[in-house]
Amino acid sequence: MKITEQAVEQLALLSRLDLTAEDQTAHTKSINVILDYLDLLNKLDTSNVEPAAHVLPLKNVFREDRLQPSLAKELALANAPEEEAGAFKVPRIF
Amino acid sequence: MSRYEAVIGLEVHVELKTDTKLFCGCSTEFGQEPNTQVCPVCLGLPGGTGVLNKKVVELATKAGLALNCAIGTYTWFDRKNYYYPDLPKGFQISQVFRPIAYKGYLDIDVDGRTKRINITRAHIEEDPGKLAHAGGSIAASHTSYVDYNRSGMPLIEIVSEPEIRSGDEAKAYLEKLKAILEYTGVSDVKMEQGSLRCDANVSVRPVGTTTLGTRTEIKNMNSFRAVQQAIEYEVDRQIDVLEDGERVIQETRGWVENKGITITMRNKENPDYRCFIEPELDPIELTAEWIEGVRATIPELPDARRKRLVAEHGLPDYDAGVITSSLALAEFFDAALQKYPDAKTISNWIMGELLRLLNARNMELNEAKITPDGLASLLQLIEKGSISHKIGKEVFETMFEEGQEPEQIVKEKGLSQISDEGQLARIIEEVIAKNPKSVADFQSGKKQAIGFLVGQVMKATKGQANPGVVNTMLQEKLGK
Numbered sequence: 001m002k003i004t005e006q007a008v009e010q011l012a013l014l015s016r017l018d019l020t021a022e023d024q025t026a027h028t029k030s031i032n033v034i035l036d037y038l039d040l041l042n043k044l045d046t047s048n049v050e051p052a053a054h055v056l057p058l059k060n061v062f063r064e065d066r067l068q069p070s071l072a073k074e075l076a077l078a079n080a081p082e083e084e085a086g087a088f089k090v091p092r093i094f
Numbered sequence: 095m096s097r098y099e100a101v102i103g104l105e106v107h108v109e110l111k112t113d114t115k116l117f118c119g120c121s122t123e124f125g126q127e128p129n130t131q132v133c134p135v136c137l138g139l140p141g142g143t144g145v146l147n148k149k150v151v152e153l154a155t156k157a158g159l160a161l162n163c164a165i166g167t168y169t170w171f172d173r174k175n176y177y178y179p180d181l182p183k184g185f186q187i188s189q190v191f192r193p194i195a196y197k198g199y200l201d202i203d204v205d206g207r208t209k210r211i212n213i214t215r216a217h218i219e220e221d222p223g224k225l226a227h228a229g230g231s232i233a234a235s236h237t238s239y240v241d242y243n244r245s246g247m248p249l250i251e252i253v254s255e256p257e258i259r260s261g262d263e264a265k266a267y268l269e270k271l272k273a274i275l276e277y278t279g280v281s282d283v284k285m286e287q288g289s290l291r292c293d294a295n296v297s298v299r300p301v302g303t304t305t306l307g308t309r310t311e312i313k314n315m316n317s318f319r320a321v322q323q324a325i326e327y328e329v330d331r332q333i334d335v336l337e338d339g340e341r342v343i344q345e346t347r348g349w350v351e352n353k354g355i356t357i358t359m360r361n362k363e364n365p366d367y368r369c370f371i372e373p374e375l376d377p378i379e380l381t382a383e384w385i386e387g388v389r390a391t392i393p394e395l396p397d398a399r400r401k402r403l404v405a406e407h408g409l410p411d412y413d414a415g416v417i418t419s420s421l422a423l424a425e426f427f428d429a430a431l432q433k434y435p436d437a438k439t440i441s442n443w444i445m446g447e448l449l450r451l452l453n454a455r456n457m458e459l460n461e462a463k464i465t466p467d468g469l470a471s472l473l474q475l476i477e478k479g480s481i482s483h484k485i486g487k488e489v490f491e492t493m494f495e496e497g498q499e500p501e502q503i504v505k506e507k508g509l510s511q512i513s514d515e516g517q518l519a520r521i522i523e524e525v526i527a528k529n530p531k532s533v534a535d536f537q538s539g540k541k542q543a544i545g546f547l548v549g550q551v552m553k554a555t556k557g558q559a560n561p562g563v564v565n566t567m568l569q570e571k572l573g574k
Contacts, residue, residue, distance in 0.1 A: 054373070054375075055373075059377050060377075060378060061146065063148065065148065066114065068133070070132055071132055076129045076132045076137060084239065085128070085239070087129060087240055089239055090237065091237060092227065092238055093179055
């Protein structure tokens with residue numbers, strides 16, 4: 001076990017996810033399976049392999065520098081926890 | 095001599111001059127109403143996937159080439175994870191592992207010698223949103239306001255090697271960098287609008303040693319002058335800390351302009367950004383041919399133009415350096431020279447009157463009303479003797495403020511130089527009558543007394559008399 005239930009609980013909190021006790025246990029198990037698999041991958045010697053920036057053989061996907069309509073201000077602010085004077089209002093941050 | 099030397103590296107963020115943001119079609123226009131230039135991509139809403147703006151790749155390549163960098167032919171974007179409200183996705187898209195440009199340099203002039211400052215890298219990244227704090231300062235407020243108009247604007251971050259040794263050198267580096275980017279046309283480079291921002295990494299070490307001391311990162315500098323002053327303050331502060339037998343703490347410090355000091359903002363113990371390759375954007379592959387195509391669009395840069403002004407027009411190197419430090423100034427010079435082919439005279443007026451007025455009023459050249467053609471006409475009036483040099487300065491100031499033609503100003507204000515001997519003779523009589531002592535001095539051999547008398551005539555004519563004519567007439571009257 002590389003990751004504990006407590007760590008998953010903390011992760012859920014940081015991700016703003018509300019997990020039941022069963023969820024937590026299930027996720028702990030599956031995350032550990034993934035981490036074990038990564039351990040396996042880490043055993044491969046990749047010192048001479050170019051890092052894969054993307055799994056699909058795509059490159060140079062560009063768009064032209066052309067204006068597209070932005071969201072209406074009301075819509076942009078619709079998910080703001082609080083709003084004031086057209087801005088997202090958040091607790092003071094340093 | 096100080097026993098310490100400063101080791102300074104600069105990180106400069108420059109907004110690229112595009113119409114739209116890095117990964118979405120929202121406008122990049124400055125100064126609009128908050129949160130009116132946003133969309134699901136730059137707000138980080140679920141499902142909002144961006145597509146790279148082609149112009150950004152071109153401009154970043156162009157900037158890199160102008161800074162003598164190598165250009166990465168295979169690069170990509172990475173996620174830099176940190177949690178802060180100005181970053182709605184919870185990560186910033188940047189180029190951590192493969193910058194588009196690397197290993198460049200620029201040359202600066204300090205104390206009459208040239209010094210090369212190497213550039214580590216220049217990479218593309220997105221700008222975060224902008225935070226404003228209620229009550230004007232962070233400390234005084236309980237809430238912060240976020241405007242995401244800036245979120246997702248295309249930046250390049252240009253990182254220098256820690257080869258800068260003083261505030262002066264830092265300022266010279268920034269001025270040169272700004273000029274190159276301005277000439278290249280990749281950015282507006284306006285520090286007051288935030289399109290150029292600079293953070294400084296500062297440490298000190300005993301002279302003769304090569305290990306780096308603990309560094310601090312200085313932020314919140316709003317002008318090149320502030321960067322210079324903040325560095326000078328921070329270097330002195332760190333030396334004092336070491337001299338007191340204490341240690342410099344690695345931290346981020348903010349420059350407080352009105353107090354002229356830096357203060358602790360936050361401790362920064364090498365945060366782990368958990369960087370990884372951005373999986374939703376494809377890599378960028380550039381061919382040598384394409385890169386050369388971009389190189390071909392780079393105009394003459396400041397150093398080359400400076401050399402040309404010296405070689406073609408015989409300007410002193412110092413003058414050429416000042417004039418080419420800004421593209422607007424260099425173009426003003428060239429345009430004026432077309433109409434009045436005396437480079438040194440034009441240079442004198444640009445470096446004297448034009449820069450004096452711009453600095454005094456804290457203005458940009460494009461805000462002044464004087465035109466290159468106007469300056470050329472003014473210089474012709476002076477050359478013809480229609481107005482004196484002194485009156486010329488007065489006319490220049492009016493042109494600078496109001497933008498009229500010099501002939502019109504001279505006419506309206508009645509500033510024409512008096513060369514009419516009949517008119518001058520009367521005034522000279524008066525001056526001689528009023529200043530018997532100077533007259534006696536002159537006649538007894540104190541030749542310099544003539545200067546005072548000429549001055550009196552100039553005063554009586556409010557500077558409009560032709561001083562050459564006055565001098566000759568006085569000499570004749572008093573008998574050489």
